[in-house]
Amino acid sequence: MKRIDRNYKVRNFHQAKWDEPIIFELSKKGERGVLVPKAEEEITAVVGDGVSKIPQHMRRKKAANLPEISQPRVLRHYMRLSQETLGADVNIEIGQGTCTVKYSPKVNELLARLPQITEVHPLQDESTVQGILEIMYKTDLYMREISGMDRFTFQPSGGSQGILTIASVVRAYFEERGEADKRDEIITTIYSHPSDAAAPAVKGYKIIYIHPDENGHPDFEAFKTVVSERTAAFIVANPEDTGVYNPRIKEFTNLVHEFGGLCGYDQANANGLLGVTRAKEAGFDMCFFNLHKTFSTPHGCGGPATGATGVTKELEKYLPAPLIDYDGSKYFLNYEITNNPYSIGKVRLFNGVAPVVLKAYAWIMSLGSEGLYEVAKVAVLNNNYLFKKLMEIDCVDAPYIKGKQRVEQVRYTIKKLTNDTGITTGDIQRRMMDFGMHYWTSHHPYYVPEPITLEPTETPSKEDLDEYIETLKHVFNEAYENPEIIKTAPHRSVCHKIDESSLDNPDEWAITWRSYLKKSKA
Structure with a gap:
């Protein structure tokens, strides 16, 4: 038998490829995987039938359209889908520039699957979730040290929402000063992530783009011509998506501050900067980190994610409520700091994606400074x-x-x-x-x-x-x-x-089975 020449680096590859329907198409009326037993008489005598106490307007008029399928068929379905998936556990993940797909230690995955995490509910009493509150509080402290910022929120569920949070803080800051109508421009660069323009645009800002000079750095001379009393903020990635670092960044932030504007740092990918540079010393008032990128949680395609967003002390009161604090004996959700007319409110319902913050915390703790x-x-x-x-x-x-x-x-x-x-x-x-x-x-x-x-x-x-x-x-x-x-x-x-x-025609989109059925009948 001839041995494979392993000196040749290009590997042969054949991926499983199933002509697999979606699970709704596999559904067969009356087929069951599990027969759910009826409640015993002793239970119904105490709690009733489980439906009568639900207000009439909240009850379904017809049963949910769920797939009906046996255990062996549902198992085959999801096993086949898993065979059609690639990721960092299967292939060499190098080709996702700007999105940072890195190895996530398996011990951290095991931690995130513990019932103490998977069964936590965000509406539990604070006394019953001291563990995850402590982890979030301490991760906040680490983020402050890494960035130089004074306070972080884990409410944003990703980088784009982190940028939206920054843009919202900018809006609240100038509303308090009575300058919101005048400060209607945000400056970014063409090689910063597109969300650095898109999220502020959602807040109603006019976006001004700076193009690069001959070396690929944001053109400072062009920048000087657009910074004015209308500038609300400068939101930028550095290094940009080209991998080129702007060594004059402090001149940019200083100029914006001279005109009274704020500066936000897109640090979604801080991989090459940990322990080297910080947002504070570069002159930024705000920054965000994607925990699912730099801090190995992992990326997980479109989620789960957390865009940890930090600000200076001056901007702390504008952050979304609540923040997490410690009074010396217990950790608690602090609404006082952000329960004021200047807070931007909530950017999502609850604080953070708990398993993501836990994995980032474990990764930081295992590595140290x-x-x-x-x-x-x-x-x-x-x-x-x-x-x-x-x-x-x-x-x-x-x-x-x-x-x-x-x-x-x-x-x-x-x-x-x-x-x-x-x-x-x-x-x-x-x-x-x-x-x-x-x-x-x-x-x-x-x-x-x-x-x-x-x-x-x-x-x-x-x-x-x-x-x-x-x-x-x-x-x-x-x-x-x-x-x-x-x-x-x-x-x-x-x-x-x-x-x-x-792809640019919404009439052709069907992102759920229900929308597909509606559009296919139209």
């Missing part, structure tokens, strides 16, 4: 090793700061490959799925042509990075030598090429 600094160093090292190797490939380039390293990620371009072969970055993305690897292009619009945005984090080893690099090289070679295999990809993945023509 030296460990967090080591995370930053390894993340930067991994990114720049990947950068050096990819820049040796003829068809790959990276705009800006030529010859200098990036921080935690890079936005590359394969414009030359596209010009030479007609193969686009979207085509490469689909072909990489055939090797069990993720590859991300960019936010739209594509300011960098034919972009690739890669962020290895501190998780992968050199061997992992080499495997990803060799797989990319293999696919790039295919673009020149066998472009048809890329144009028709993916071939061995559960994913497939879709018709995107209706």
Whole structure:
């Protein structure tokens, strides 16, 4: 038997691919997985039938339309779906730049699954949830030390909601000063995350974009022309999504403060900055961290998430209620700080996604300050090793700061490959799925042509990075030598090429089974 040559880094890959209906389509009238017993007479004598005490207007007119399916079939259904899923436990997660997908220690996952967490309810009496309140309180203290801010809220359920919280604090701050009507502009940059513009726009702000100078830094001369008495805030990521760090950031924040504006720091991805720089010293009044990115909780696709949002002492009273405090003997929900006419109220119903905060707390505690600094160093090292190797490939380039390293990620371009072969970055993305690897292009619009945005984090080893690099090289070679295999990809993945023509038409969307049934009958 011939032994597989493991010196060749490109692995063969075949993913399970089931023609699996959604569970509502598998439903069969009358089929049961569990027969729920009727309540015993002794119980009904005390509590009744369980329905009569519900007000009439709150009762369903007909039973919920739930799928009816046996245990073996429901088990097969979800096992098949699990086989069609990729993630950090199955493949090398390097290709999700700006979203930071890193390894989440399994001990933290076990902690989050303990019944003391899974069975906690946010409406329980404070005396019965002292554990999770303590964890949230102490995580707040760690966030303060890491950022230099004076108070954090874990209410926002993700980064975009963290930015919305910042924009709401900005609005409340200027409303108290009677300047809300005048301060109607927020400045950001084209390479900051699009939510840095979108969330303030939801609050009614006019968004002003700063483009980069020839080195990829936000153009300070252009910035000076737009900062004015109309500026409510400057909200920016640094480093931006290109991986380029703005070394003059303090000049930007100082200028905004001179005109009376506020500054918010998008630190969703602080991977390369832990223990190196802080928001406070950069002149920011507010910042947020995505616990599901930097603090390894993990990302979990669209959630669960927490956009931990911190502010200076001056802005504390505007935060959403309640905050968590400690009086020396017990932890409690403090409404006094935020129960005032200036608070922005709630941005979601309860405080945080408890398992996410717990996992971030455990991760921070296990690493300590030296460990967090080591995370930053390894993340930067991994990114720049990947950068050096990819820049040796003829068809790959990276705009800006030529010859200098990036921080935690890079936005590359394969414009030359596209010009030479007609193969686009979207085509490469689909072909990489055939090797069990993720590859991300960019936010739209594509300011960098034919972009690739890669962020290895501190998780992968050199061997992992080499495997990803060799797989990319293999696919790039295919673009020149066998472009048809890329144009028709993916071939061995559960994913497939879709018709995107209706993605901008809400009439074609059906995000629930109920909406699908309504639209399919229309």
